[in-house]
Amino acid sequence: MFKSKFKMKFVIALMFTLIISFVGGIKVEAATSGDYTIKPGGNSTDVVNIDNGVYQIEGNPGQTTDIKLMVVNKASDTRNFIYYSSTAYTNNSGTISYDNLNVKDPSLKIQTKDAISPKKSTFKVPGNTTATLTLKLTIPEKKFAGTLMGGVTVAPYKEKAKGTVSGNGTLIKNKFTYTIPVQIHQKGEPQVQPKYSIRTVTPNLVTTSNGPKQGVFANVHNSTNSYSGILSAKAVVTKKGNKDFKIVQSFDSQNIAPTTNYNLKISWGKRALQSGDYHLKLIYKTQGGIKNWVLNKDFTITNNDAAKYNKLAGIKPNYLWLYILLGILALAIILGLGIYLGKRNNKNNGGNDSQPTRRRRR
Structure with a gap:
């Protein structure tokens, strides 16, 4: 079994969807909570290795295997859930996510979600019961080096989120979504370095x-x-x-x-x-x-x-440089005008003084 350098601590990646609304005189009912969890089921085999809560798959192109997904409903009532497979990507917070069902990248040649069947389905789990889903995983036929990453995700289906009221009167509702990562490697193919x-x-x-x-x-x-x-x-x-x-x-x-x-x-x-x-x-x-x-x-x-x-961002333009420039230009104009007027006045007043004087005859 290949020892993946992709080891991550047991993600069961927990993602919160926060829905904000304001509480007035209206009664707010919390229909559900996050009273459930998921975990890998079954035992490790020569193809499937369950390591720290991560499915690590290694096999030949086209080889199929089953992976077990256990959903534990801790609530007393029967609940509806939705399951989906996805390709891993990095979100703009710099963390790995599995919530995008349409991941795109110029280097992405094989979608991990396509290796898992069914890609998406809904199911019911009775109260205080553990249900086991059996998913079929097919190692892609197309040759690839390195490791593909994706996930299997479970979320409540068409349930209202549980709400808690904060001190300022804002209702914060939480929806809990759990993901178990999946890593797929083709036997005999080398690992690759990041680029x-x-x-x-x-x-x-x-x-x-x-x-x-x-x-x-x-x-x-x-x-x-x-x-x-x-x-x-x-x-x-x-x-x-x-x-x-x-x-x-x-x-x-x-x-x-x-x-x-x-x-x-x-x-x-x-x-x-x-x-x-x-x-x-x-x-x-x-x-x-x-x-x-x-x-x-x-x-x-x-x-x-x-x-x-x-x-x-709320930054107001700084026009200080413009004001300084306008001040300098105004001062230059005033000085220039003063010099010009001074010279013209001096010329006009000194016109007679510049006449040549005649000598007196003795």
Whole structure:
């Protein structure tokens, strides 16, 4: 059985969907809660290895196997659930997600979700009962190196979310979704190293704890079927022709899935965006710093983009330079006009004084 470098701690990846509404005089009923969980079922075989709650599959192209998925309903009532398979991707928070059923990437040749059947279905689980789903997984016929990543996800189906009222009168409703990761490797094929690159750097609004800020999105791409584990990242932005300009931002827990791209968001903080040519140096490191990748990208911010995102971030234009320039121009005009008028007045008044004097005869 292959020992995957893709080991992740037991995700059963828990995702919250937050729905916000306001409580007035209306009675709010909480229909459901997250009183259920899922876990891998069955035992490890020569094809399926259940490691830390992750299905690790290794076999020959076209080979099929069963994987067991156990759904534990902790509530007393029968509940409806929906199951779906998905391809892993990296969201713009830098974490691996499984909630997109239409993952796209220029390097993505094989969708992990297509290897699992059924791709999607609904089912019922009686109260205080554990149901076991048997899913069929087919290792893709198409040859590939490295490891494919995806997941099997379960969520309540057509249930209202359970709500709790916060101190300010806001009702926060939670829907609980659980995912077990799936990793597929073809027997005899080599593992591959990550190949990270920065595709584009574009101005945008960056969500921060202090609200939206002006900044840039660096679209980072992993073009291979590889996973390096949790990474730290450091972004350094410099401006060409300005040695005093530097923005440094660090990121923890960046989780880049195979054949995926995501937007790393770099805030300008209190600085306003200014037009010009810039350079981004981005350094990724594995835990412990054993491996690192240094990425570089030149980019340009236009006047229009700077003005647009500064305005959206609430930064008012600074016209001090314009006022100073206008003041200098006004002073120059006044001085010039004064000199001109002085010379003209002097010329007019001194016209008679400039006449030659006659000598008196003795």
